[in-house]
Amino acid sequence: MGWRGDKLDGMTEATDPAGAPAKTWKGLTADQRRDRRRAQLLDAGFEILGTLGAAELGVRSVCRRAGLTERYFYESFDSRESLLEAVVDQVSTAGFARMGEARHRANAARADPVKPMIRAYLDYFSEDPRRGRIQFVEAGIAFPLGHHRKPGHPRAVALFTDLLAADSDEEKGDAADLTLNAYALAGSQAELIMRWLDGQLRVPKERIVRHMLGVFRAVQDVTSRAERVPKEPLD
Amino acid sequence: MGWRGDKLDGMTEATDPAGAPAKTWKGLTADQRRDRRRAQLLDAGFEILGTLGAAELGVRSVCRRAGLTERYFYESFDSRESLLEAVVDQVSTAGFARMGEARHRANAARADPVKPMIRAYLDYFSEDPRRGRIQFVEAGIAFPLGHHRKPGHPRAVALFTDLLAADSDEEKGDAADLTLNAYALAGSQAELIMRWLDGQLRVPKERIVRHMLGVFRAVQDVTSRAERVPKEPLD
DNA sequence: GAGACCTGACAACGATTGATGTCAATAGTC
DNA sequence: GACTATTGACATCAATCGTTGTCAGGTCTC
Numbered sequence: 001m002g003w004r005g006d007k008l009d010g011m012t013e014a015t016d017p018a019g020a021p022a023k024t025w026k027g028l029t030a031d032q033r034r035d036r037r038r039a040q041l042l043d044a045g046f047e048i049l050g051t052l053g054a055a056e057l058g059v060r061s062v063c064r065r066a067g068l069t070e071r072y073f074y075e076s077f078d079s080r081e082s083l084l085e086a087v088v089d090q091v092s093t094a095g096f097a098r099m100g101e102a103r104h105r106a107n108a109a110r111a112d113p114v115k116p117m118i119r120a121y122l123d124y125f126s127e128d129p130r131r132g133r134i135q136f137v138e139a140g141i142a143f144p145l146g147h148h149r150k151p152g153h154p155r156a157v158a159l160f161t162d163l164l165a166a167d168s169d170e171e172k173g174d175a176a177d178l179t180l181n182a183y184a185l186a187g188s189q190a191e192l193i194m195r196w197l198d199g200q201l202r203v204p205k206e207r208i209v210r211h212m213l214g215v216f217r218a219v220q221d222v223t224s225r226a227e228r229v230p231k232e233p234l235d
Numbered sequence: 236m237g238w239r240g241d242k243l244d245g246m247t248e249a250t251d252p253a254g255a256p257a258k259t260w261k262g263l264t265a266d267q268r269r270d271r272r273r274a275q276l277l278d279a280g281f282e283i284l285g286t287l288g289a290a291e292l293g294v295r296s297v298c299r300r301a302g303l304t305e306r307y308f309y310e311s312f313d314s315r316e317s318l319l320e321a322v323v324d325q326v327s328t329a330g331f332a333r334m335g336e337a338r339h340r341a342n343a344a345r346a347d348p349v350k351p352m353i354r355a356y357l358d359y360f361s362e363d364p365r366r367g368r369i370q371f372v373e374a375g376i377a378f379p380l381g382h383h384r385k386p387g388h389p390r391a392v393a394l395f396t397d398l399l400a401a402d403s404d405e406e407k408g409d410a411a412d413l414t415l416n417a418y419a420l421a422g423s424q425a426e427l428i429m430r431w432l433d434g435q436l437r438v439p440k441e442r443i444v445r446h447m448l449g450v451f452r453a454v455q456d457v458t459s460r461a462e463r464v465p466k467e468p469l470d
Numbered sequence: 471g472a473g474a475c476c477t478g479a480c481a482a483c484g485a486t487t488g489a490t491g492t493c494a495a496t497a498g499t500c
Numbered sequence: 501g502a503c504t505a506t507t508g509a510c511a512t513c514a515a516t517c518g519t520t521g522t523c524a525g526g527t528c529t530c
Contacts, residue, residue, distance in 0.1 A: 023475090023528080023529080024528085025475085025476065025477090025527070025528070026527080026528090030476090033476090053376065054290075054376075055289075055290065055376070058516085058517070058518080059517080059518060059519080060516085060517080060518085068478085069477085069478055069479065069480085070480095070518090070519075070520085071477090071478085071520085071521090072477090072478095073519095074518095074519075074520085079518080079519090080517090080518070136375075137375040137376070140371075140372040140375065141288065141289075141290070141372070141376065176436075176438050176442070177446075179436065180427065180436065180438070180443075180446045181450075183423075183426050183427055183430050183435075183436065184423035184426060184427055184446075184450050185423070186426055187422040187423040187424070187425055187426025187427065188418075188419035188420070188422040188423040188426075188454070189422070190422055190426070191418050191419065191421055191422025191423075191425070192415065192418055192419055192422065195418050200418075201411075201414065201415065201418065203411050203415070207411070207459050207461075208415075208459075210459040211412075211415045211419075211457065211459035213459075214457040214458065214459050215416075215419050215454055215457050217457075218453040218454055218456065218457045219423070219450055219453055219454065221453065222446065222449040222450050222453045223449065224442050224443075224445040224446035224449055226442075258498080258499085258505085259498085260497070260498065260505080260506070260507090261497075261498090265505095265506095268506090293486085293487070293488080294487080294488060294489075295486085295487080295488085303508085304507085304508055304509070304510090305488090305489075305490085306490085306491090306507090306508085307507090307508090308489095309488095309489075309490085314488080314489090315487090315488065315489095
């Protein structure tokens with residue numbers, strides 16, 4: 001638990017496409033049991049990755065914590081690394097989903113979505129500090145910089161780019177400014193969240209939200225577009 | 236190599252405190268040889284940590300790359316983790332030393348030190364991308380959040396705090412604003428450096444410097460100090 | 471109850487790990 | 501040349517790793 005809604009699918013009588021009742025085992029179909037085991041493994045991986053780190057996330061340790069045997073590990077995951085990526089992806093996806101919900105709520109209420117989104121993101125990580133470690137520390141290991149799949153920060157950057165583009169001054173900055181500001185914001189927000197969770201910033205949560213909003217507004221207008229003057233006057 | 240000046244101590248005739256000439260071996264005293272081996276191990280650790288990651292940094296792999304045997308590993312380092320921390324510390328220390336030099340040069344020339352410092356820091360990482368991976372990715376593993384020794388970002392934060400305090404508006408923000416802004420800046424600069432090194436920001440280096448300076452100036456004035464109004468008017 | 475399916479416990483595999491110890495060959499001093 | 505300090509190659513230790521396989525015992529359907 002910790003990153004998803006902990007409820008199984010609501011159907012009590014499962015049927016296969018042909019209409020015949022599916023075989024059950026202790027009240028669960030084969031698919032339900034498999035999904036449950038996969039969820040158990042993901043939970044165990046989440047716990048280990050979020051508290052001990054990637055180095056401690058092994059097949060045996062995960063299975064022991066999940067209450068399953070090694071055979072069922074390879075039923076749901078190809079390898080140790082496959083589980084690692086799945087855990088990181090779950091945490092990241094759930095976090096951005098929370099921001100998306102906040103955005104839709106704000107839009108429905110015709111309110112500015114930025115602050116609610118920031119608050120939702122911070123809430124998500126403050127509810128469970130393991131999420132922060134996974135998202136901001138371990139994700140860099142699971143998905144190194146040159147990696148083909150990158151579910152973490154790029155999602156944040158895309159989201160910030162989107163928000164910045166919503167009310168950007170077309171006359172002042174160019175497209176590169178938008179991207180640069182999105183990365184700068186993603187980095188600063190991540191740093192503030194992590195350090196606040198770690199207790200190094202001894203201020204109330206609401207102040208973090210206000211400050212992150214302030215940083216957002218401040219960075220929003222930053223531009224480094226080339227000047228008209230041929231040579232920059234001074235260092 | 237990669238993070239230090241690759242020259243041995245210049246003395247050719249070593250003498251011990253009593254004045255007697257120290258015994259040499261291939262022209263080097265015992266201390267010089269030991270220091271050389273330690274440097275070889277650090278270089279090898281730097282290479283492995285900066286390209287493969289902490290998971291691949293083992294005693295055997297480091298020794299093989301350093302051209303030494305395992306016995307000499309434990310001559311200079313207590314454990315595998317000890318080397319890991321030493322490598323991270325070297326990269327971090329050298330980077331901040333470069334910023335310090337830039338600051339002193341600017342101060343001596345009565346110029347604003349911020350932009351030269353930013354450029355020096357970016358130069359340091361762009362000269363060797365392995366430094367960036369070590370500083371911004373692997374350091375999080377070597378020194379987890381609750382760790383007692385934290386040579387990485389806190390140094391950046393202290394430095395940003397120092398710069399921000401130099402010309403901060405006492406009337407507008409309070410001490411917490413200073414700290415919050417320092418962390419926000421550390422995070423944004425790290426993110427911009429990493430993404431630019433990774434090729435995701437396709438702009439000239441000088442524009443990154445300009446943009447980082449812009450972010451610095453913009454964040455400098457951010458404040459989240461409690462307002463006088465009892466209730467915040469709107470989200 | 472018979473037979474089929476599913477489960478958990480555990481053995482086994484080769485490989486690798488961190489760390490320590492042994493030992494012959496080499497480079498130096500006298 | 502004799503003797504010592506130093507070196508590098510390698511053996512060794514228990515432990516752990518990812519992964520696959522075996523097998524007795526439980527749980528279902530008929």
